Structure formats: C-alpha cells, structure tokens
Amino acid sequence: MHEGWKMFTEWKGRMKLRVAFLTLGCKVNFYETEKMKRQFEEAGHTVVAFGESADAYIINTCTVTNIADRKSRKMLHRARRQNPEAVVVAAGCYADSAKKKGEADESIDLFVSNEEKNAIVEKVAAALSGRGAVWQGGLSDFERECRMTEEAMPQKHTRAYLKVQDGCNQYCSYCIIPYVRGPLKSRGIEDAAVEAAGMAQQGIHEIVLTGIHLSSYGVDFSGGKHFVELGGRPLLSLLKEISGIRGIERIRLGSLEPRIITEEFVKELAGIPKLCPQFHLSLQSGCDGTLRRMNRHYTTGDYLKRLGILRGYFENPAITTDVIVGFPQETAEDFEATCAFVKKAAFARIHVFKYSRRHGTMADAMEGQVAEEEKARRSDVLLGTAAKLEEEYKRIFAGKREKVLFEEIVRIQGKEYLTGYNERYVRIGVPVKEGDIRRCNTIGSVQVSGCLAEGLMLGDFSSCP
Ligand code: SF4
Incomplete structure (x- = not known):
C-alpha cells in the first residue's frame, strides 16, 4: 500500500472531525454546501456552525463580481485568523478561477474546484492528516456574521x-x-x-x-x-x-x-x-x-x-x-x-x-x-x-385563508410566533399556543388578518380547521 494512503486511512479511522461551512453566492452553492455537509456527516464527522470550534473551515466561494472575489478572500482570511491551526478550504467558483490564475494566498490550505466537491471529505482529510487542530476562538463579529449567513439557509427538514x-x-x-x-x-x-x-x-x-x-x-x-x-x-x-x-x-x-x-x-x-x-x-x-x-x-x-x-x-x-x-x-x-x-x-x-x-x-x-x-x-x-x-x-393576502408550511417559532417584540411561508412565499406568523411546536414542518390553514412586522403577516387558526 502506498505510504501516504496508508497514513491517511489510519488517520481517517482515528479522527472524527468538526467541520464548519460558510456559503457565499447563489442557490446552487447553497445546495452544494448541503451536499458536502452530508458527505462529512455520512463519514461520521460533525458539522458545526461557522462560529464554533472546528478542524476545517470550508468556504464555498463565489466569483460573480470583483466584490464577490473580495468577500470570498475576506472570509478565508477571517477563518484563518480565527483558528490558525485549522485547515482553511476555498471551494467553488472563486477557488476555481484563483487556482487557474495561479493566485497565491497563504490563508488557503486547500483549493477544491466545483468538480472536486464530491471528493471533499478525502481532500480535507488528506490535508489534515498529521496536523493537530487547536481552537482558539471566542464569540466575535465574524461568528455573528457567520451565524446570520447560516440563518439565511433553507430550514433543515422543511x-x-x-x-x-x-x-x-x-x-x-x-x-x-x-x-x-x-x-x-x-x-x-x-x-x-x-x-x-x-x-x-x-x-x-x-x-x-x-x-x-x-x-x-x-x-x-x-x-x-x-x-x-x-x-x-x-x-x-x-x-x-x-x-x-x-x-x-x-x-x-x-x-x-x-x-x-x-x-x-x-x-x-x-x-x-x-x-x-x-x-x-x-x-x-x-x-x-x-x-x-x-x-x-x-x-x-x-x-x-x-x-x-x-x-x-x-x-x-x-x-x-x-x-x-x-x-x-x-x-x-x-x-x-x-x-x-x-x-x-x-x-x-x-x-x-x-x-x-x-x-x-x-x-x-x-x-x-x-x-x-x-x-x-x-x-x-x-x-x-x-x-x-x-x-x-402582501396586502393582497389580508383577509384571505392561506396554507402555511410552518418552519420555526420566533420571538417578536416579546411574543412568540409560529412562522412559515404560504405557497407564494409570503411569511406568516401565528401567536404560539401550547403544543404548537408540533406544528413545525406541517402545513396548516391560517386566516391572515394583516401585517405583524416588517416582512411578516399576522394570521390565526381560530376560524380554520
Ligand atoms: S451568463 Fe450569467 S447572468 Fe447570464 S444567464 Fe448565465 S449565469 Fe445567468
């Protein structure tokens, strides 16, 4: 067996990694991030929020504009500053074009092109082999920014x-x-x-x-x-x-x-x-x-x-x-x-x-x-x-009965609301009653009365079955 491969398989059996992702750009990138996460989870590793301690940080980058390039680099640099010991991975479109242009960046340990995303687990594992990652972070602006990006992701299981x-x-x-x-x-x-x-x-x-x-x-x-x-x-x-x-x-x-x-x-x-x-x-x-x-x-x-x-x-x-x-x-x-x-x-x-x-x-x-x-x-x-x-x-929906796929409970001005989207992607919130948590990830009929807060309509179940 090739020596490097032997080391890698031994190491792979030993290590359970904590891997964090950050996604920039389009919905295709978000989809591909979800797929990469699944690959890590299926291999027994743990996916953590970007602000948490991790052995590898994978930034699924974008290159659609010069600004997107800059943002991709900024996130890679910040990941490196957060934990100098971790492996920082530039994946996706910016990684592709930077690699082709031969751009060097010492924050980046590994470039993974769009085509190589299917082999991300092996690539990260090989890069990490023999390295010990030590987390040194606390809650920072970066973490908050990352958490906001995570929140913009589609809801899991919905x-x-x-x-x-x-x-x-x-x-x-x-x-x-x-x-x-x-x-x-x-x-x-x-x-x-x-x-x-x-x-x-x-x-x-x-x-x-x-x-x-x-x-x-x-x-x-x-x-x-x-x-x-x-x-x-x-x-x-x-x-x-x-x-x-x-x-x-x-x-x-x-x-x-x-x-x-x-x-x-x-x-x-x-x-x-x-x-x-x-x-x-x-x-x-x-x-x-x-x-x-x-x-x-x-x-x-x-x-x-x-x-x-x-x-x-x-x-x-x-x-x-x-x-x-x-x-x-x-x-x-x-x-x-x-x-x-x-x-x-x-x-x-x-x-x-x-x-x-x-x-x-x-x-x-x-x-x-x-x-x-x-x-x-x-x-x-x-x-x-x-x-x-x-x-x-949105005003069109006031007074109408709408079918909502409920996703989560959120707190607005001190009160809790069960929220989700109707078929036309209007977000609707219903005041939470006991047991409503069970309604998450179900579709319910709601009578819409008006606007609750910016971007959110108010509804109730009272006149709906
Ligand atoms: S060239 Fe770019 S903007 Fe135009 S359709 Fe293709 S991906 Fe969209």
Missing part, C-alpha cells in the same frame, strides 16, 4: 434545494459564470427524482429546483436544441416526476429566463398541483438599450407579455426579479425607465444589485462606467420602490 443543472452558455456581458462553471450539464430525471425521494424520506416537504441556468435544463440531452426551441419540455417532465413523490407537498422553481415563459409551457405548469405560484424571472434592466448591452435576448415588451401569460394561468402569482443598476452607459433616463417598468410589472419582490465590474467580461471593458455614488443613489431609489411594491403585494 425545504431543500435540489440542483438539477449546472453551467451556462448565455454569456451575459457582465457575467463570468459561463467561463467558470463551464458548459451546460443537466442531471437525468431519474437521478434527480431519487435524490428528491431521499429528501422526502428525511421529512422535507418542499423542494426548490435550482440550477445556474434552470431554463436550459435538458438542452444537453435533447439533441443540443436551444432552450427556447425546447419550450421547457425537459423541465416539465422533471417537475411531473418529482410531483409524483409521496411526502413532497410543494415544488418551487429557481430563477427562470423570461424566454421560457410561453403559453404552452405555462399551461402545463398550471396543471402541476404541487407547483407553487412563485416565479423568479430575471429582468436585470427595464431599459431596452441596457438589455442589449447586457446581451440579454429579450425586450421589456417581451417581458411584459410573458408576465401576462403567467398572470393569466395563476391567481396573484408572486413574480420576483433581479435588477442591476448602474450598468455601463446607463443614463438617468434609462434608470427612470427601469423604475417605471418595475412599477408596471408590479413585482412582489426585487433584488437590487449595484453593477460590479468583473475582470474578463465584456462589460468590464465598456466605456461609460457609472460612478459608485451614482450607483448607490440609484440602488437606494429602486430599493424604496421595491419595498412599496412588496407591501402592496
């Missing part, structure tokens, strides 16, 4: 992400992802359904289908046709398969491209009863000139038409979106057009991003970069509009 697709070939002019994640890859329907069934067995009731470009699901096993030509048929087949799994009560779709929304596609979607009427349709800009420079292949007119289709088949669907402000050459008038457009589209929620340059993209080389202060101003204006639209959308 909702889970299911990654069904990777890679992208859309080449939006601001995005580095097609260069980092590589070409399209979709999971076979059967393989994805097996994982979904496993999730159901663990008690998960809600699945969020996710991918880097979910609308391209199946392009690689459907003769390479463009996703627009395919009309979402592979995705529909996958949805129907997962919908048939006992225990899965709800399915949500991750981000979709507007061009997948056609009458035929939506008609089929509407026939899948477990599908939640919540659609995240990336907009990015409400100005046609800006959309062209972004290399997005739709116009604002197209986009509105597609919203009309969704609203024709689903009652009050939650339509959410992303908008980038301060893209190169975006004028004050272009930005006004975006503000007017988002009001017309009546989004339920808008994620606003200030354009952030990314080396190696077309947009980085464009003239007419917008000043940071102006980006910040535009972001504030749009966030104000987004908050009003969100309030307006």
Whole structure:
C-alpha cells in the first residue's frame, strides 16, 4: 500500500472531525454546501456552525463580481485568523478561477474546484492528516456574521434545494459564470427524482429546483436544441416526476429566463398541483438599450407579455426579479425607465444589485462606467420602490385563508410566533399556543388578518380547521 494512503486511512479511522461551512453566492452553492455537509456527516464527522470550534473551515466561494472575489478572500482570511491551526478550504467558483490564475494566498490550505466537491471529505482529510487542530476562538463579529449567513439557509427538514443543472452558455456581458462553471450539464430525471425521494424520506416537504441556468435544463440531452426551441419540455417532465413523490407537498422553481415563459409551457405548469405560484424571472434592466448591452435576448415588451401569460394561468402569482443598476452607459433616463417598468410589472419582490465590474467580461471593458455614488443613489431609489411594491403585494393576502408550511417559532417584540411561508412565499406568523411546536414542518390553514412586522403577516387558526 502506498505510504501516504496508508497514513491517511489510519488517520481517517482515528479522527472524527468538526467541520464548519460558510456559503457565499447563489442557490446552487447553497445546495452544494448541503451536499458536502452530508458527505462529512455520512463519514461520521460533525458539522458545526461557522462560529464554533472546528478542524476545517470550508468556504464555498463565489466569483460573480470583483466584490464577490473580495468577500470570498475576506472570509478565508477571517477563518484563518480565527483558528490558525485549522485547515482553511476555498471551494467553488472563486477557488476555481484563483487556482487557474495561479493566485497565491497563504490563508488557503486547500483549493477544491466545483468538480472536486464530491471528493471533499478525502481532500480535507488528506490535508489534515498529521496536523493537530487547536481552537482558539471566542464569540466575535465574524461568528455573528457567520451565524446570520447560516440563518439565511433553507430550514433543515422543511425545504431543500435540489440542483438539477449546472453551467451556462448565455454569456451575459457582465457575467463570468459561463467561463467558470463551464458548459451546460443537466442531471437525468431519474437521478434527480431519487435524490428528491431521499429528501422526502428525511421529512422535507418542499423542494426548490435550482440550477445556474434552470431554463436550459435538458438542452444537453435533447439533441443540443436551444432552450427556447425546447419550450421547457425537459423541465416539465422533471417537475411531473418529482410531483409524483409521496411526502413532497410543494415544488418551487429557481430563477427562470423570461424566454421560457410561453403559453404552452405555462399551461402545463398550471396543471402541476404541487407547483407553487412563485416565479423568479430575471429582468436585470427595464431599459431596452441596457438589455442589449447586457446581451440579454429579450425586450421589456417581451417581458411584459410573458408576465401576462403567467398572470393569466395563476391567481396573484408572486413574480420576483433581479435588477442591476448602474450598468455601463446607463443614463438617468434609462434608470427612470427601469423604475417605471418595475412599477408596471408590479413585482412582489426585487433584488437590487449595484453593477460590479468583473475582470474578463465584456462589460468590464465598456466605456461609460457609472460612478459608485451614482450607483448607490440609484440602488437606494429602486430599493424604496421595491419595498412599496412588496407591501402592496402582501396586502393582497389580508383577509384571505392561506396554507402555511410552518418552519420555526420566533420571538417578536416579546411574543412568540409560529412562522412559515404560504405557497407564494409570503411569511406568516401565528401567536404560539401550547403544543404548537408540533406544528413545525406541517402545513396548516391560517386566516391572515394583516401585517405583524416588517416582512411578516399576522394570521390565526381560530376560524380554520
Ligand atoms: S444567464 Fe447570464 S447572468 Fe445567468 S449565469 Fe448565465 S451568463 Fe450569467
């Protein structure tokens, strides 16, 4: 037996590791973190919160913008400062691109590319072999920040992400992802359904289908046709398969491209009863000139038409979106057009991003970069509009009976509430009565009366069975 391997297997039998994770970036990364955690747990190791004592810290990094790169490095450096003896692992997209560029960083012990995430346990174990990790931390800002990130994760045993697709070939002019994640890859329907069934067995009731470009699901096993030509048929087949799994009560779709929304596609979607009427349709800009420079292949007119289709088949669907402000050459008038457009589209929620340059993209080389202060101003204006639209959308539910998947009990202004989400992803809280803890991870009918706190509606069970 090879000496190194022998040492490693001996060591592996001896050591039970404490491993901590921090995830940056997209839902695909969150899904992959969950998968890596499971690999450690199945190998008998313990996953701990990022702020706790650990032998290895794994930062699942992001490289979507220069800022994401900086944040990834910042977290890696902080992990190193927290415990100089632990193994610090840079996994994922930033790790991939930094490794390719040969960037050295003494905080990082180990780079794990997206493709190597399946072998993370062996890689970490090999790096730790022969080292003794000593925890030296106390509660710090870092720990608090990490705990907040942990809280943003989907609730265990209630909702889970299911990654069904990777890679992208859309080449939006601001995005580095097609260069980092590589070409399209979709999971076979059967393989994805097996994982979904496993999730159901663990008690998960809600699945969020996710991918880097979910609308391209199946392009690689459907003769390479463009996703627009395919009309979402592979995705529909996958949805129907997962919908048939006992225990899965709800399915949500991750981000979709507007061009997948056609009458035929939506008609089929509407026939899948477990599908939640919540659609995240990336907009990015409400100005046609800006959309062209972004290399997005739709116009604002197209986009509105597609919203009309969704609203024709689903009652009050939650339509959410992303908008980038301060893209190169975006004028004050272009930005006004975006503000007017988002009001017309009546989004339920808008994620606003200030354009952030990314080396190696077309947009980085464009003239007419917008000043940071102006980006910040535009972001504030749009966030104000987004908050009003969100309030307006939520008001629709006052006086209605809603089905809520309860997740947890939270304390608000000294009182405890059982909280969860309805099918349209509106968060609803019900004052806790004795025994209500048993309702966690069950779906209950709630009469919604009004707003309880920012981002939370108030409901009660009294008039519901
Ligand atoms: S669709 Fe555009 S923004 Fe999304 S991953 Fe692909 S290139 Fe990037």
